[in-house]
Amino acid sequence: MTAVFEAELWEWDARRTDSWTFVSLPAEASDDIRERSAGPRRGFGAVRVRVTVGATRWQTSIFPDSARSAYVLPVKRAVREAEGIDVGDVCTVSLELVDG
Numbered sequence: 361m362t363a364v365f366e367a368e369l370w371e372w373d374a375r376r377t378d379s380w381t382f383v384s385l386p387a388e389a390s391d392d393i394r395e396r397s398a399g400p401r402r403g404f405g406a407v408r409v410r411v412t413v414g415a416t417r418w419q420t421s422i423f424p425d426s427a428r429s430a431y432v433l434p435v436k437r438a439v440r441e442a443e444g445i446d447v448g449d450v451c452t453v454s455l456e457l458v459d460g
Contacts, residue, residue, distance in 0.1 A: 361396055362456045363389040369435060371447045381440060381447060382432040385422065385455070390430040393422070396457060407431070408458035413451050414443040419458065 367383035385393070397407045406421035416439050422431040433455065435445075445451050 361392060362454065363392070364452065364454045365389060366450050366452050368450050369440070369445060369447050381435050381437075383435060383451070383453060384425070384428050385431045385433065387430060389455070390424075393431055393457065394424075409433070410456045410458055412454040413439055413445070416442050422455070 363385065365386050367385070369381050369383055371379050371381055373379040393407060405424045407423075408419065408421050410419050411417065411433065413435065418436075418439065420434060420436075422433045424430075425432045433453065435451075440446055443451065
């Protein structure tokens with residue numbers, strides 16, 4: 361399964377010393393992933409994916425976020441710097457399931 365979508369980068373700052381930057385997957389893509397990855401999963405319900413943003417490709421995991429009713433994708437600093445994007449910017453994401 362591959363999903364291509366546009367999403368705004370947002371910051372999760374639940375910890376005082378760390379901040380994490382994410383994009384939320386669209387509801388339809390999240391529903392498809394839930395169906396395809398049913399059964400035993402990694403810690404925190406993680407699903408392994410291969411991602412492309414701009415010219416940058418990497419492999420990571422997405423995580424279910426019950427507050428958003430969607431999966432969320434962490435976007436690390438190296439990717440944001442390479443692509444010139446930051447919190448509040450909208451980027452195009454291509455995401456492919458590695459598992460499922």
